[in-house]
Amino acid sequence: MDQLGAITMFVATAHHGSFTRAAAYLGKTTSALTRAVTHLEAELGTRLFERSTRRIALTEAGHIYLASARQVLTQLQQAREDIDQLQQEMCGTLRVVAPPSFAPAFLNAACCRFLEQYPMMRLEVDLTDELVDLVEGSYDLAVRDGPVELPDLIARPLTANRILICASPRYLQRNPLEVLPHTLDQHDWLIFRHPALNPHYWWFTHEGERQRISQPVPRLVSDNYDCLFAALLSGMGLQLCPQWSAVPYLRRGELVQLLPDIELDPDQFGAKIHVIYPEHRRHTRKHQAFIECLSNYLDEQALH
Incomplete structure (x- = not known):
């Protein structure tokens, strides 16, 4: 039996969780897929699927074989594309x-x-x-x-993932209190929630010294950065922004960087x-x- 064809049919069966659905996807008969998987199992000396009248499920050996089989098919497909690209x-x-x-x-x-x-x-x-x-x-x-x-x-x-403290001119006009490390909690904040970020503290480095400050209570909190950034541009508060997202707006004067001598920790990002x-x-x-x-x-x- 064609080994590559058998591997292709095994991967399709594992992906679809059914000989019937995999056969329809590949344009083959169900019996052809069954024979291909049986051939692989005989070669390996172990079962790749546990079969019942209702369902099939990968065995432990099947999971191991599937990971390698996917890599083999991906690499062969990539090789075909690379060869095609040499010619056209x-x-x-x-x-x-x-x-x-x-x-x-x-x-x-x-x-x-x-x-x-x-x-x-x-x-x-x-x-x-x-x-x-x-x-x-x-x-x-x-x-x-x-x-x-x-x-x-x-x-x-x-590119660097440097974090800046930013606000819009509109917000700074509305709240003229100077933004300093000890006045941060007196400003409105827009805070991004993410599993990689500490929800309680921010770490920053100033003049070579690493310090920790408690996060202010946010005026707006969201797990969607675009939502927060739109509020930032509208003057709703201060926000910690990656430099790659803020640079165009800083150039146009739509945002202002605050406390530029403070280097904020990007956490797990x-x-x-x-x-x-x-x-x-x-x-x-x-x-x-x-x-x-x-x-x-x-x-x-x-x-x-």
């Missing part, structure tokens, strides 16, 4: 995942530039704050802050934004082209 204009699909707040700040523009430069390419961009598994989700790369020391993944720094991709895709043209496009855009806009 770069084409195919690139699947990207990133936090929603990156989109209006820089990702939207970088994606549009990439599509303009490579008209045969297609992009699929998913925006989520969840720390997704690239292999499990079949993503080509992720743009993220936060944890980057992950097995079999390459993390390439893109880390000091840099990285682009992350599987190690076996290190030299893939479409990955490198997208990373170059993104990096160039960030450099041009000085979002670092």
Whole structure:
């Protein structure tokens, strides 16, 4: 039996949780998928699925085999695309995942530039704050802050993740009290809630000394950064903003940076934004082209 075909049918069966549904998806017969899985089980000397009249479920060995089988199929597909691209204009699909707040700040523009430069390419961009598994989700790369020391993944720094205290001129006119470390709790605050952020304290460094301050009671709190940023621009209060999101508004005078000599700790988000991709895709043209496009855009806009 064709080994690659059997692996493909096994992966499809595991994904759909049913021989029947997997057969319909692949355009095969149910008996063909059953034979393919039985062939793999005979070769491995162990069962990959527990079967009953109602359902099938992966065994422990099946879970182990599935992880490797997916990698094999992904690498072969990537090799086919790489060979095609050697012979013609770069084409195919690139699947990207990133936090929603990156989109209006820089990702939207970088994606549009990439599509303009490579008209045969297609992009699929998913925006989520969840720390997704690239292999499990079949993503080509992720743009993220936060944890980057992950097995079999390459993390390439893109830009700094410096945190600024910002307000709009409208808010500062409405509340003329000078913004100082000891007056922070007398101002209105817009606070981002996220599992990676300490909900009680902020850490900052001033003149080489690391200090802790209690978070003020927020006027507006949200787990959606865009919601908070819109309120910031409307003059609703002070906010901690990553520099990459605030720079264009600071240049136009729509925001003002406060306490610039204080260096705020980005918590678990880390000091840099990285682009992350599987190690076996290190030299893939479409990955490198997208990373170059993104990096160039960030450099041009000085979002670092």
